[in-house]
Amino acid sequence: MAELKLFETRNLTRIERIGTHSHIRNMGLDSALEPRFVSEGMVGQTLACKAAGVIVQMVKDGKIAGRAVLLAGQPGTGKTAIAMGMAKSNSQETLFVMLAGSEFFSLEMSKTEALMQAFHKSIGIDRPTVSGAASKTGKLTLKSTEMETVYDLGAKMIEALGKDKVQSGDVIGIDKASGKITKIPPAGGSRSRPRSTMTFSSATLDAPTLFTS
Numbered sequence: 620m621a622e623l624k625l626f627e628t629r630n631l632t633r634i635e636r637i638g639t640h641s642h643i644r645n646m647g648l649d650s651a652l653e654p655r656f657v658s659e660g661m662v663g664q665t666l667a668c669k670a671a672g673v674i675v676q677m678v679k680d681g682k683i684a685g686r687a688v689l690l691a692g693q694p695g696t697g698k699t700a701i702a703m704g705m706a707k708s709n710s711q712e713t714l715f716v717m718l719a720g721s722e723f724f725s726l727e728m729s730k731t732e733a734l735m736q737a738f739h740k741s742i743g744i745d746r747p748t749v750s751g752a753a754s755k756t757g758k759l760t761l762k763s764t765e766m767e768t769v770y771d772l773g774a775k776m777i778e779a780l781g782k783d784k785v786q787s788g789d790v791i792g793i794d795k796a797s798g799k800i801t802k803i804p805p806a807g808g809s810r811s812r813p814r815s816t817m818t819f820s821s822a823t824l825d826a827p828t829l830f831t832s
């Protein structure tokens with residue numbers, strides 16, 4: 620009879636996607652913004668590289684600012700590579716922040732807030748909060764009689780909690796699209812609140828603490 624052998628398996632619960640763009644050093648264009656077929660880590664995609672180069676040049680010349688660029692194409696055709704080339708064309712040290720749509724939409728944080736955080740991270744800024752402490756992330760616990768939910772907090776929401784002086788036991792409304800937090804005043808005392816209302820329980824910051832439970 621065949622012997623059954625059991626081997627210990629490694630914990631594979633956390634699988635990370637490894638970004639393989641380290642070979643991209645620039646957009647592979649010459650000084651007249653003409654694309655070379657193989658250059659600076661970029662191979663082919665000459666029209667897209669040229670278009671990206673023209674946009675970067677317009678930004679450098681101060682002709683456009685505060686705009687977004689949409690790169691569309693089949694998976695794996697080099698959209699991220701070109702975006703990285705655009706960043707690297709400015710300087711090899713330019714910060715490049717990647718956001719995966721799926722991760723982004725699964726965040727328990729307002730999309731505006733998540734975007735703001737990514738932008739702040741990309742330009743190395745920590746926004747000051749109302750208390751003057753550095754802008755940080757945190758956690759917010761909401762409780763009802765049936766359930767308890769923990770939300771990730773961004774700087775904007777932390778600021779809103781401070782502004783409204785939200786305290787443990789307060790009923791709050793959160794607009795998940797904009798991140799706006801509003802304190803809902805008790806109408807005739809807490810007993811009249813519907814059972815399903817979520818009540819602010821606690822908020823903690825990962826660093827400089829504004830609120831604690």
Ligand SMILES: Nc1ncnc2c1ncn2[C@@H]1O[C@H](COP(=O)(O)OP(=O)(O)OP(=O)(O)O)[C@@H](O)[C@H]1O
Pocket residue numbers: 638639640643660661662663664692693694695696697698699700701
């Ligand atoms: N023209 C290119 N020159 C050099 N490397 C490239 C080129 N196009 C893609 N690659 C490399 O191939 C891999 C996949 O490309 P990339 O992630 O940029 O594609 P994508 O279009 O952003 O894909 P997805 O839509 O799945 O996010 C990366 O390692 C990237 O650096």
